[in-house]
Amino acid sequence: MDRDIELLQRAVPRLLSWFRENKRDLPWRHDRTFYTSLVAELMLQQTRVEAVKEKYVAFLEKFPTERDLAAASEDEVMKAWEGLGYYSRARNLKSAAETLFAEGTPRTWEGVKSLAGVGDYTAGALCSIALGLKEPAVDGNVVRILTRLFADGSAEGDALKRKFKEMLRQVYPNDTADFCEGLMELGAIVCLPNGVPLCGACPWRELCRAHLCGEEERYPVRAEKKARRVEHLNVYVLRCGGKYALRKRTEGLLKGLWEFPNSPASAPPPCPLPQGKALAERTAKHVFTHVEWRMTGRLWETEEPFPAFLWATAEEIGREYAIPSAFKAFKDWLK
Ligand code: SF4
Missing domain, CATH: 1.10.340.30 (Hypothetical protein; domain 2)
Incomplete structure (x- = not known):
């Protein structure tokens, strides 16, 4: 045997x-x-x-x-x-x-x-x-x-x-x-x-x-690993009258989940932004299996709720909308 x-x-x-x-x-x-x-x-x-x-x-x-x-x-x-x-x-x-x-x-x-x-x-x-x-x-x-x-x-x-x-x-x-x-x-x-x-x-x-x-x-002998792809994103935390903008991802990573609007760093913002400086700014990183996101998040106060987004209070977001941990660095801006 x-x-x-x-x-x-x-x-x-x-x-x-x-x-x-x-x-x-x-x-x-x-x-x-x-x-x-x-x-x-x-x-x-x-x-x-x-x-x-x-x-x-x-x-x-x-x-x-x-x-x-x-x-x-x-x-x-x-x-x-x-x-x-x-x-x-x-x-x-x-x-x-x-x-x-x-x-x-x-x-x-x-x-x-x-x-x-x-x-x-x-x-x-x-x-x-x-x-x-x-x-x-x-x-x-x-x-x-x-x-x-x-x-x-x-x-x-x-x-x-x-x-x-x-x-x-x-x-x-x-x-x-x-x-x-x-x-x-x-x-x-x-x-x-x-x-x-x-x-x-x-x-x-x-x-x-x-x-x-x-x-x-x-042991075990490791197989060679492929390097992760790095993607740079701008994340927009938009506040209007005590509510925050969310949108649902329709494809790719995290599909079907709610997120703060965001776009690749090389692309324009997903909606018009107010003049002047953001209220707050912070960078964050999230590592997935094959991709790494390097994000710059900014908090903005807008005058009108941009209609393409869903607008919800911090309390409603905490209760009803799952926001993936990739965006957790920006969640403490919600009040
Ligand atoms: S199976 Fe793992 S823990 Fe058990 S003796 Fe071998 S090396 Fe040690």
Whole structure:
């Protein structure tokens, strides 16, 4: 038998026992349904567990079933998502809830994968955790712990993910949920990404080739990253009679969310501005996965409410309109 598969087979029972004794008490591990697992998995994409915990509980209080979420307006869903970022996930979650409500819970990997916002990793996680299917979920965390276990020097990337998926499939135990979550948990609390992993607390310390050679930090081998694109923007916080101008983004990053009017630094303002100097000015930066915004924000008092915008008080904005955290540097101008 392949040496790596044999090693992985020995690693499985150790991981399961360790997970059952050491797993964190997280809200999405209670009273699980397919829908609640879907909410948790979409929230956890690119977001830290600590940031998700409270939001998850509040979100399910507001939308306890797929039926409630399917019936909600997009603005309500965006508001409940506020602070988590990557808002396309919220739109996808709503659309997936509509599918669940109309068609019922899927029963196969293909059915799960066809839901909005569900990629290969999330499909594997949902199949393993909520449906008891032996479908591995391999993300950067799982790649990290397996490259260390095998001392595998291949560069991170899709080919390596596919290879690990095939290997996991060969050893997947019947307790698919604990195994899938055990791999994630080991990567989250023991086999840490930066600095030194906590090998003394690891159930694999007697098996892990990287640890046995004292070379944990050599793995995973990073693939070269593309540089982020930098975009310069002017942001216009416009006040008129105690109300502020908002507009909804219709395309690209943050599509569907409310924002302060803005335009590329090289383009004219999106409406006529008053003569003279702005009331306040500040620069800010926001980093997305592939793009970085460098913003110059200015606060203006206008005499007429420019009709292309929606005008709302600070209180209404706080209550009803989700403004993405990219603009948070300018939010304290709202009074
Ligand atoms: S022994 Fe150390 S390096 Fe190996 S899997 Fe465990 S924590 Fe990671």
